[in-house]
Amino acid sequence: MNRYLPIAIVLILVIALGYPLALLFGLPLARRDMNDLRKWDKETLQLDKNGETLTGNVDGQNRTFSFAKRIVENDTERTLYIDNQALIYQAERPEERVDGERKSFTFPSDRGLIVVDNQLLNEALDYSRLGNQIDFSSPPARNAQLRQYPDYYLSDLSNGEILLTKAPEAGSRVWTDRYTVYTQPSCGETLMACFYALPQHPVPYPHWIAKRILPFFSKFPLTDERNIIRSTLYTSLGTLASLALGGAVGIILAVLFVLFRPLERALLPWTIASQTIPIIALVPVMLLVLGNFGITIQTSLLPTAIIGAYICFFPVVVSTVKGLRAIDPLILDLMKSYAAHPLEVFWKVRFPAAVPFFFTGLKLGTAAALVGALVAETESNNRRGLGFQILGQVQSGNVADVWILLIISGLLGIGLVALVGLLQRLFAPWEHI
Amino acid sequence: MIYRGRGTETVALKDANLSVAEGEFISLIGPSGCGKTTLLRIIADLVQPSSGAISIAGKNPRQARLEREYGYVFQAPALLEWRSVLKNVILPLEIMGFPKEKRQQRASQLLDMVGLKQFHKQYPWQLSGGMQQRVSIARALAFDPKLLLMDEPFGALDEITREAMNLELLRIWEETKKTVVFVTHSIPEAVFLSTRIVVMTPRPGKIEKIIPVTLPHPRNTDTRESKAFFDLATEVREALRDVH
Numbered sequence: 256m257n258r259y260l261p262i263a264i265v266l267i268l269v270i271a272l273g274y275p276l277a278l279l280f281g282l283p284l285a286r287r288d289m290n291d292l293r294k295w296d297k298e299t300l301q302l303d304k305n306g307e308t309l310t311g312n313v314d315g316q317n318r319t320f321s322f323a324k325r326i327v328e329n330d331t332e333r334t335l336y337i338d339n340q341a342l343i344y345q346a347e348r349p350e351e352r353v354d355g356e357r358k359s360f361t362f363p364s365d366r367g368l369i370v371v372d373n374q375l376l377n378e379a380l381d382y383s384r385l386g387n388q389i390d391f392s393s394p395p396a397r398n399a400q401l402r403q404y405p406d407y408y409l410s411d412l413s414n415g416e417i418l419l420t421k422a423p424e425a426g427s428r429v430w431t432d433r434y435t436v437y438t439q440p441s442c443g444e445t446l447m448a449c450f451y452a453l454p455q456h457p458v459p460y461p462h463w464i465a466k467r468i469l470p471f472f473s474k475f476p477l478t479d480e481r482n483i484i485r486s487t488l489y490t491s492l493g494t495l496a497s498l499a500l501g502g503a504v505g506i507i508l509a510v511l512f513v514l515f516r517p518l519e520r521a522l523l524p525w526t527i528a529s530q531t532i533p534i535i536a537l538v539p540v541m542l543l544v545l546g547n548f549g550i551t552i553q554t555s556l557l558p559t560a561i562i563g564a565y566i567c568f569f570p571v572v573v574s575t576v577k578g579l580r581a582i583d584p585l586i587l588d589l590m591k592s593y594a595a596h597p598l599e600v601f602w603k604v605r606f607p608a609a610v611p612f613f614f615t616g617l618k619l620g621t622a623a624a625l626v627g628a629l630v631a632e633t634e635s636n637n638r639r640g641l642g643f644q645i646l647g648q649v650q651s652g653n654v655a656d657v658w659i660l661l662i663i664s665g666l667l668g669i670g671l672v673a674l675v676g677l678l679q680r681l682f683a684p685w686e687h688i
Numbered sequence: 689m690i691y692r693g694r695g696t697e698t699v700a701l702k703d704a705n706l707s708v709a710e711g712e713f714i715s716l717i718g719p720s721g722c723g724k725t726t727l728l729r730i731i732a733d734l735v736q737p738s739s740g741a742i743s744i745a746g747k748n749p750r751q752a753r754l755e756r757e758y759g760y761v762f763q764a765p766a767l768l769e770w771r772s773v774l775k776n777v778i779l780p781l782e783i784m785g786f787p788k789e790k791r792q793q794r795a796s797q798l799l800d801m802v803g804l805k806q807f808h809k810q811y812p813w814q815l816s817g818g819m820q821q822r823v824s825i826a827r828a829l830a831f832d833p834k835l836l837l838m839d840e841p842f843g844a845l846d847e848i849t850r851e852a853m854n855l856e857l858l859r860i861w862e863e864t865k866k867t868v869v870f871v872t873h874s875i876p877e878a879v880f881l882s883t884r885i886v887v888m889t890p891r892p893g894k895i896e897k898i899i900p901v902t903l904p905h906p907r908n909t910d911t912r913e914s915k916a917f918f919d920l921a922t923e924v925r926e927a928l929r930d931v932h
Contacts, residue, residue, distance in 0.1 A: 583764075583766060585762045585763075585764055585766035586766050586768065588734050588760070588762070588766075589760065589762065589766050590783075591734060591753075592732055592734065592753060592758070592759075592760040593756065593779075593780050593783045593784065594753055594754045594756060595783045599783055603768075603779070603782070603783070604768065607768070607770040607771075608768075608769075608770070610770070683770065685769055685770045685771075685811045685813075687811075687813055687814075
C-alpha cells in the first residue's frame with residue numbers, strides 16, 4: 256500500500272495542478288482569440304425596404320449616430336441615408352501634394368470633415384473653409400494622409416459610431432439598408448468556447464499529453480536514430496560516460512590534492528574557475544577542437560562524455576577531498592599506534608571513508624552531467640539524443656511533445672541518480688540510512 | 689610535557705615518575721586536566737615529551753611503538769565503520785602482516801573472549817556502545833601485545849554497563865596476564881580493577897600519591913560491597929580531595 260502512495264500522490268498532483276494550470280495559461284489566449292477581429296467572420300446584412308434606423312437623437316443639433324451591430328470598417332456595400340438621400344462615404348483626396356509647407360488645399364466637394372492621419376480636425380480651430388478650399392492654421396506634416404469625408408466619418412469603430420458633416424433636421428430619419436457586420440467569432444461566442452477551440456496552449460491538459468505519448472513514441476521506427484527510445488538510450492549512455500570520466504578525473508584530482516597539498520593550492524582556484532564558464536559557450540569550442548581530430552558527436556560518445564565530465568567532476572572533487580580528510584583523529588592515532596605505513600593509512604582508512612562522500616558528489620554531478628550531455632547534443636547537424644529532440648520539438652511548436660520530452664528528461668535524471676544510489680549501496684554497504 | 693600554543697605555554701605534566709612491573713594493573717586517576725591522557729599518549733609515542741625519558745621493556749616509546757609492544761584502547765571505540773566487527777579486529781593483524789588463516793582464527797578467538805562471536809558479521813553501527821568498546825578491546829589484544837594502554841575506555845558508558853564491562857575486563861586481564869595502564873575518572877572502577885592506583889593532580893599535572901590495592905583476587909560483585917573496598921575508595925577520594 257505504502258509503496259504506491261507516492262505514485263498516487265504524484266498522479267493526483269498532476270491532475271489537480273495540471274488542469275488549473277492549463278486554464279491559467281490558456282484563458283488569456285482564448286480571450287485574445289475571441290477579441291481578435293481579424294479572425295472574426297463577416298456578413299453583409301441585406302435589410303428589408305424599411306432598413307435599420309441608426310440610434311441617435313434627431314433634434315437638428317446632434318451629429319453623432321451609432322449602428323446597432325459591430326461594423327466592418329472597409330465595407331464597400333454600406334449605404335447610409337438621411338430620409339431618401341444617400342450619403343457619400345468615399346474619402347476625397349486634395350489636389351495638391353502634402354509637402355509639409357503648404358497650408359492651402361483644394362478638394363472636389365465643398366463640404367465634409369477633414370481628417371489628417373485618421374485624426375479628426377476641428378473646424379475654425381485647425382482649419383477654415385472657403386468653398387472647396389481648406390486653409391490650415393499650421394501646415395500638415397509632409398506626406399501626411401489628408402482626407403475629406405463629404406457626408407460622414409466613422410469616428411469610433413468599436414461602437415460603430417459615426418459623425419455626420421451636417422446635423423440632420425429634426426424629424427428626419429438616419430438609416431441604412433445594408434452594411435457588413437462582424438458576426439460569430441471564429442473560435443466561439445464565449446470565452447470557454449474559444450478556450451476549447453484552442454489548438455494548444457503553453458501548459459497542455461494532462462490528457463492531451465497522455466494522448467500524445469503513444470504517437471510520440473512511434474513517430475519514428477526503431478531503426479531511425481530519431482526514435483525517442485533510441486534518443487533516450489543515447490543520452491543515458493552519454494551521461495553515464497560523462498559520469499565515468501568525471502568520476503575518475505574527480506577521484507584522481509581529489510587523491511592528488513590530499514596527498515600533495517601544494518598541488519591543491521595551485522590547482523583548486525583553476526578548478527573553481529573552470530566551473531564559472533557557461534557550458535553553452537564552451538560546447539561549440541570543444542566540439543570544434545574535437546572535430547579537428549575527427550571526433551564528432553555523430554561518430555563517438557567522447558565529445559558528450561568530455562562535456563558532461565567537465566561539469567560533473569567538480570562536485571566529485573570537492574566532496575571526495577572532504578571525505579578523504581574527514582577522518583576521526585582517534586583512528587589516525589590508532590593507525591599510528593600500529594606503526595602503519597602512510598600508504599596503508601591511505602588505502603585502509605582514508606579511501607574507504609571517502610567512498611560515501613564520493614557518491615554524494617557523483618549524485619550531485621549526475622544532474623549536471625545530464626545537462627552537459629543534452630547541451631552537447633543540441634549541436635547542429637546532430638540528430639541523436641534527447642537534446643536534439645528537445646530543440647526540434649520546441650522549434651516545431653508542438654506543445655504536448657515538448658512536455659513529454661520534459662517528463663522523459665526528468666525521469667531520466669531521476670533514474671540516473673537512483674542508479675548512482677544503487678552503486679553507492681553496492682560499494683558502501685556499511686552505510687545505514 | 690609542555691604544550692605550546694600561540695604565545696602561551698601549558699605545562700601538562702611535570703615530575704611524573706612511575707615504574708610499572710610486568711602483569712600489573714595500574715590506574716591513573718585524577719580530575720580533568722591532570723595529564724592522565726597525556727601521560728598515556730607519551731607512553732604510546734603518540735606525542736613526544738618536552739623532556740624526560742620512558743622505557744618500555746628496555747626500549748624507548750618510539751621503538752616500542754614500531755615493534756608493536758602495546759595495544760591502545762581509546763575513549764571512543766574508534767572502529768572503522770566500513771569494516772565488519774571481525775574485519776575491525778583483523779585490521780591490526782593485516783597491517784602487521786599476519787598470515788591470512790591466522791588472522792581469521794585469532795580474531796574469532798578474541799571476539800569469542802569478549803563474548804561477541806555471533807556479531808562478527810555486523811557493522812559497528814549495529815552494536816551498542818558497550819559492545820563497540822568490547823570490539824575495540826579485542827582489537828587491541830588481537831596482536832597479543834605485552835602492554836595494554838586504556839584511555840577511559842568505559843567513560844561514555846552508563847553505570848550498569850560499565851560495571852559489567854569492569855568484570856569482563858578483569859576476567860580478560862586475569863586470563864591474558866597483560867600489563868595494563870588504565871586511565872579513569874571513576875574511583876570505584878579504579879579500586880575494583882587495579883593492583884595500584886596512581887592519583888594525579890592538575891596544573892601542572894603531577895603524580896600526587898600511589899595507593900596499592902590489596903583486595904584479593906579473583907574479584908567479583910561481592911568485592912564491591914566489602915569493607916576493604918570502601919576503605920580504599922575513601923583513601924583515593926581523600927587523596928583527590930587534598931588537591932583542592
